[in-house]
Amino acid sequence: DAKTTQPPSMDCAEGRAANLPCNHSTISGNEYVYWYRQIHSQGPQYIIHGLKNNETNEMASLIITEDRKSSTLILPHATLRDTAVYYCIVGILTDSWGKFQFGAGTQVVVTP
Amino acid sequence: DTAVSQTPKYLVTQMGNDKSIKCEQNLGHDTMYWYKQDSKKFLKIMFSYNNKELIINETVPNRFSPKSPDKAHLNLHINSLELGDSAVYFCASSQGDLGPQHFGDGTRLSIL
Numbered sequence: 001d002a003k004t005t006q007p008p009s010m011d012c013a014e015g016r017a018a019n020l021p022c023n024h025s026t027i028s029g030n031e032y033v034y035w036y037r038q039i040h041s042q043g044p045q046y047i048i049h050g051l052k053n054n055e056t057n058e059m060a061s062l063i064i065t066e067d068r069k070s071s072t073l074i075l076p077h078a079t080l081r082d083t084a085v086y087y088c089i090v091g092i093l094t095d096s097w098g099k100f101q102f103g104a105g106t107q108v109v110v111t112p
Numbered sequence: 113d114t115a116v117s118q119t120p121k122y123l124v125t126q127m128g129n130d131k132s133i134k135c136e137q138n139l140g141h142d143t144m145y146w147y148k149q150d151s152k153k154f155l156k157i158m159f160s161y162n163n164k165e166l167i168i169n170e171t172v173p174n175r176f177s178p179k180s181p182d183k184a185h186l187n188l189h190i191n192s193l194e195l196g197d198s199a200v201y202f203c204a205s206s207q208g209d210l211g212p213q214h215f216g217d218g219t220r221l222s223i224l
Contacts, residue, residue, distance in 0.1 A: 032210060043116070043202050043215030044155065085153070091210050100213070102147075102155035 004088045009107040012082075018075040020106055022088030025069040032091040033064060034100070035073045037084040037108075044087065044102075047073065078110045115139050118203050118216040125193060126224050133188045133219045135203030143167075143209065144186035146178060147202040149218070155202070161186050162209070198223045 005023040012018040024033065034049040048055055048062045050071075055062045061074040075082055085105040116137045125131055137144065145168075146158040160168035164180040175191045186203060200220050204213040 034212070036213075041218075043204070043217050044213075046212040046214065049212065087155075100157065104154065 003101070004090055004103055006086075006088050006103065006106045008104065009109070012075075012078045012108060012110050014080060014110055014112050015077055018078045018082065018108060018110070020073040020075075020086050020088075020108065021070065022073070023070045024088070024090050027068050027090055033062065033068075033071050034089045034091060035060070035062065036087045036089065036102075037082075038087070038105070039081075039084040047086075049091075078108075080110050080112065082108065083110045084108060115214050116203055116205055116216040118201075118219050120219060121217065122220050122222075124222045124224065127193055127195060129193050130189070130191045131193060131221075132190070133201055133203075133221075135186050135188070135216060137184055137203075137205040137214070139205055139207075139214060141205040141207045141211070141214070142183055143206045143211070144180065144183075145204040145206075145213065146186065146188050147204065147215075149200045149202060151199070159186075159188075167209075193221075193223050195223050197221060 032049050032051050035047040036044040038044045048057055048060050050062045050064055064071045085107050087102050087105040089100045119134045143162045145160045147155050148158055149155045158170055158172050159178045161180045177189045180186045200218040202218045203216040206213045
């Protein structure tokens, strides 16, 4: 099973871009990269996912390196409400059904 | 309307009791999950159901018994509660095995 490595914490100034790195050097060809976040006392919230190509939605952008061994989640204009734990997860197939392994994530604190 | 709703939000009970947590999703998804988040904040999958059938059953004591009366509901019954069962339990749903998962706000279970 592919595992992910993320920095335990990072700070970001409000209004600036937040770049969250994730290493997944053992990812296999059919595994997707997913990003979720968990704001204090709430359930995890889906942000974005991708396989090979870079992806963008209304919340964030996902940049995946060509060798797929790492990725970066970009929050283009961080706000105080983006303070949360961000999880990078690799989709794992087991008996043709996926299950997620959440790691420790990155605690992002956005400051005024 | 809430997409994934869990009841109750808080559950305080004594060791040895039996309790149930209910989960309902109105997203029309075919897959539902139960996760446990312990005091160290690690999220671990417990069960996964697809179209009312059990797909994933992680190493969970058989005191925990999920029940899916229909695709929109996945309830969790816990027998003979132990101190170590204290945690936040999250329900989630997705369309298919790798679709983005939508989480409820969690049930905070405290065992006295």
